Structure formats: C-alpha cells, structure tokens
Amino acid sequence: MLDTHTFLWAAHDVSRLSERSLTVIEDINAPVFVSAVSAYEIMYKHKLGKLPGYTYVAENYFEIIEKLGVDELPINTRHAHFAGKFEWAHRDPFDRLLAAQAFTDGLTLITNDPAFKELTWVSVLW
16 A cells, blocks of 8 residues: 555656565556545645645546556545554554554555654555
C-alpha cells in the first residue's frame, strides 16, 4: 500500500522513490494499493495550497491510478476504529488511518516517513 507521498512521487517524480519501492510499484505481479485516505489527503492539502507542484496529480487522480495500475483501498469502520484506538504519539489522522489499514489488512506500507518506524507492528518498505 502506498503512503500518500509515495503515490505523489510515483505519479509525478519517480526520482524521489527508492529503487526498492519503485521495483515493487512497477511489478505487474505485485498487487499495489492506494488508500481512499490518500485521495482525501491530496485533495484537502491541494485545496489549502500545501501541495505546490502537484496540481496535475490532484486534478487527474483517477487517471493516474489507472495509469499506475494500482487498486483503490476503501476505508471501512474497522480501519477507522483501530486508527482511533491504538497507542501512537503521532497525531496525523491521515497517517493513523494508513497505519490502521496496513495492519488490519495485512499490507506492507511503502513509505519514507520515519514516523512509521515507531510502529513495529506495521510492515514498512522503502
């Protein structure tokens, strides 16, 4: 599962991805997911002007999902419940939901965000 920044970089600036993460993203035999959380985070931050340089990604989100060949991962109440209850000092609601989805669905989170390293129960790849 792609973290939001990983999705943005895969869509717009692959040079920022690690070789390992790019290999997984480009592997047609490996299922890769992008969370509905990322769609919300991208549009919300774009609207606030916090994603300069990523207007194309925000405005063409669904085309990019198709082009990258990633599958959409919806948010369900199990994800939301777990995101609200687990212990983690990190307060970013987007990250909490992504961690909850990765854990409850048994997915590896492709991220360069060091905050996730604290969560020994979330599988992380970079």
